[in-house]
Amino acid sequence: MSYDLVVKNGVVVTAGATYRADIGVRAGKIAAIGQDLGGEQTVDAAGKLVIPGGVDIHVHMQMPLGEEVISSDDFFTGTRAAAFGGTTTIIDFVEPGPEQTLVEGLAARRAEADPKVVIDYGLHMTIGPHEIAKLDQVQAAYGAGCGSFKLYMAYGFRLDDGQLLRALEAIRDAGGQPVIHAENWDVICTLIERHQAAGRTRPHWHPRSRPAALEGEAAGRAIDIANFVGLPLHIFHVSCAEVVERIQAARAAGRPITGETCPQYLFLTWDAYDAPGLAGAFPVCSPPIRDKTHQDALWRALARGDLQMVTTDHCPFTAQTKALGLHDFSQIPGGVPSIEMRLAGVYQGVARGHFSANRWVELCCTAPARLMGLSQKGDIAPGLDADLVLFDPDRRVTLSTAFLHERCDWTPYDGIELQGWPAATISRGEVIVREGEFLGEAGRGRFIARRITPP
Numbered sequence: 001m002s003y004d005l006v007v008k009n010g011v012v013v014t015a016g017a018t019y020r021a022d023i024g025v026r027a028g029k030i031a032a033i034g035q036d037l038g039g040e041q042t043v044d045a046a047g048k049l050v051i052p053g054g055v056d057i058h059v060h061m062q063m064p065l066g067e068e069v070i071s072s073d074d075f076f077t078g079t080r081a082a083a084f085g086g087t088t089t090i091i092d093f094v095e096p097g098p099e100q101t102l103v104e105g106l107a108a109r110r111a112e113a114d115p116k117v118v119i120d121y122g123l124h125m126t127i128g129p130h131e132i133a134k135l136d137q138v139q140a141a142y143g144a145g146c147g148s149f150k151l152y153m154a155y156g157f158r159l160d161d162g163q164l165l166r167a168l169e170a171i172r173d174a175g176g177q178p179v180i181h182a183e184n185w186d187v188i189c190t191l192i193e194r195h196q197a198a199g200r201t202r203p204h205w206h207p208r209s210r211p212a213a214l215e216g217e218a219a220g221r222a223i224d225i226a227n228f229v230g231l232p233l234h235i236f237h238v239s240c241a242e243v244v245e246r247i248q249a250a251r252a253a254g255r256p257i258t259g260e261t262c263p264q265y266l267f268l269t270w271d272a273y274d275a276p277g278l279a280g281a282f283p284v285c286s287p288p289i290r291d292k293t294h295q296d297a298l299w300r301a302l303a304r305g306d307l308q309m310v311t312t313d314h315c316p317f318t319a320q321t322k323a324l325g326l327h328d329f330s331q332i333p334g335g336v337p338s339i340e341m342r343l344a345g346v347y348q349g350v351a352r353g354h355f356s357a358n359r360w361v362e363l364c365c366t367a368p369a370r371l372m373g374l375s376q377k378g379d380i381a382p383g384l385d386a387d388l389v390l391f392d393p394d395r396r397v398t399l400s401t402a403f404l405h406e407r408c409d410w411t412p413y414d415g416i417e418l419q420g421w422p423a424a425t426i427s428r429g430e431v432i433v434r435e436g437e438f439l440g441e442a443g444r445g446r447f448i449a450r451r452i453t454p455p
């Protein structure tokens with residue numbers, strides 16, 4: 001039997017198994033896994049690991065911050081960079097306007113994304129203070145394909161605890177999955193004011209305004225409210241050991257709590273904020289990057305199963321935009337670019353012997369897909385979308401803006417050497433990146449309407 005495409009001679013690695021096999025693809029789906037398959041097009045994977053396409057459930061493309069400021073990757077450049085790095089599915093966000101219904105907000109965000117996306121994507125629906133009056137629309141948003149709902153305990157989007165309770169109840173009643181940015185906003189605002197009053201305005205003071213203990217407190221409070229309401233909760237961008245402990249304790253008690261960390265917390269330390277001039281402002285993101293003890297704790301948590309996945313929180317701003325906070329760290333637009341290096345970055349856990357290649361696939365592909373109702377993604381099995389990455393475990397790369405494809409004029413990973421890099425990326429059976437050449441096109445990605453399967 002002939003296939004449209006056959007990936008031959010590779011070592012297939014999934015979250016559950018490692019074996020040598022060919023993969024036959026027909027009409028964008030995995031049609032067969034076996035030996036000596038033949039097809040119209042063949043991709044030779046000799047010497048490569050063949051893994052499911054990466055799934056990054058936390059990205060911010062062309063995210064507006066106020067009137068003038070917008071994250072620098074749009075849905076084309078950001079998803080193209082994702083594809084170069086071996087990611088074939090992302091989940092971004094809807095932030096409805098105050099006058100929009102949730103479903104109108106979703107339609108508007110889709111109108112921005114659909115013509116540009118190179119890979120498949122989903123959208124989380126943000127429930128901010130304006131949306132508390134629209135909680136009766138949560139069911140409709142779920143029905144329109146937003147299976148997950150973003151809640152903030154910080155910034156202008158911040159919900160107080162009573163609002164959190166009401167939002168979580170509405171999400172529970174709709175069958176959705178909540179995801180949360182957990183920080184203690186009142187403490188942060190007070191500490192920022194105190195540093196400003198004392199003339200402490202350099203980025204050095206950014207992490208010192210957002211203590212790890214209070215990130216832990218906020219995560220613990222969110223977990224307790226979710227437990228009270230009786231629904232799962234996913235904690236975004238875990239930066240510190242204190243949050244890991246909260247997640248670990250909740251899971252040990254049988255609660256459906258999950259957590260992610262991101263490359264910036266795994267590869268950088270807070271010394272980055274002391275770089276001279278504007279460079280110290282570049283890595284500003286929230287929660288902040290912390291000291292090496294936290295970095296080590298996060299790698300350990302990934303290995304032990306106390307954190308369940310790695311996403312990016314990809315949210316780049318150019319040097320010019322970061323300069324808005326040159327004289328006041330609290331005005332630096334927060335976010336860093338990580339979308340392209342995530343998969344290879346987490347592979348360093350395999351290269352350094354922290355965890356297996358199967359665990360790497362689970363962290364970057366399978367666990368995020370399962371949590372977010374991406375039923376066709378994150379695994380290699382007949383019937384699933386043929387989203388595949390041929391990963392060269394022997395290639396060594398040095399990261400730089402020249403090497404990466406993100407639309408940002410700096411990278412926090414400049415000069416970092418990685419072992420392993422994707423040699424080819426296949427999305428629904430189409431080779432979209434091969435040996436450093438982009439073969440995809442804007443608009444070929446599809447919106448995925450998601451339904452959540454209870455844990």
Ligand code: URP
Nearest residue numbers: 181285286313315334335
């Ligand atoms: O500083 C960050 N992380 N910016 C992106 C938005 C968010 O908080 O996830």
Ligand code: ZN
Nearest residue numbers: 181236237286
């Ligand atoms: Zn956040």
Ligand code: ZN
Nearest residue numbers: 058059060313
């Ligand atoms: Zn984010």
